[in-house]
Amino acid sequence: MLPTIAVLLLTALSICYQTSAQTGPAPISGSTLLAASKQRRDSASPTIPSLPDANSEVLQLAVQDQWDRGNDMFGGRQLPPPDMHGGTVASRDQERQVALRKLLAEGKVKSGYDFWLSALIFQHSAKPEGMLFAHVLAASAAAKGESNGKWLAAATLDRYLWDIYQPQVFGTQFKKDSQGKWGMEPYERGTLTDAERALWCVVSLSEQAKILKDFQDGEP
DSSP states (O other), X not given: OOOHHHHHHHHHHHHHHHHOOOOOSOOOOHHHHHHHHHHHHTOSSOOOOOOTTSOHXXXXXXXXXXXXXXXXXXXXXXXXXXXXXXXXXXXXXXXXXXXXXXXXXXXXXXXXXXXXXXHHHHTTOSSHHHHXXXXXXXXXHHHTTOTHHHHHHHHHHHHHHHHTTOOBSSOOOOEEOTTSOEEOOSBOTTSSOHHHHHHTTOOOHHHHHHHHHHHHHTOO
């Protein structure tokens, strides 16, 4: 069985494609992913594909962001985090965010895909203002036609609200309480309708309840 978060994301993508006529960059083909996976097995470096709609510097930063967390973003593999030579993920996150702000100031972040990758990087901000910026970047990606930006815009808004001790409104966040039990609180479920959630590729309240139960039951 797929991990619960993976199920959530796959369901979100299904909602996106069913409810929106917008299209982002063409997905990477299965043969490309297979070749990328083979490349990763023979290399100590993450897979970095050539994508026509992505700035190469932004792409590199996003791939490294995921690589530091043990994810080969385009190689489809999860591995132990790499040797950071005395650094930490948090310090490297800050370096990437500084680099990305420079690219933004230089006008090099242009496409919807660029903005989505940028949001992926800033979602790891340690401060609320950084999370809010990630939300703006993801919403900008969605406005430019990148469907991946929709769910991330919702998720970063929920995370920002939690960061400032307010209830989430979409229902994208799950966490353990002090007793180790999974929950979604604080959560103001009545702020949005399921139809409004679907516009941002977020699953319905009933589906969220099922996902939460899987967490609580220890389902993988």
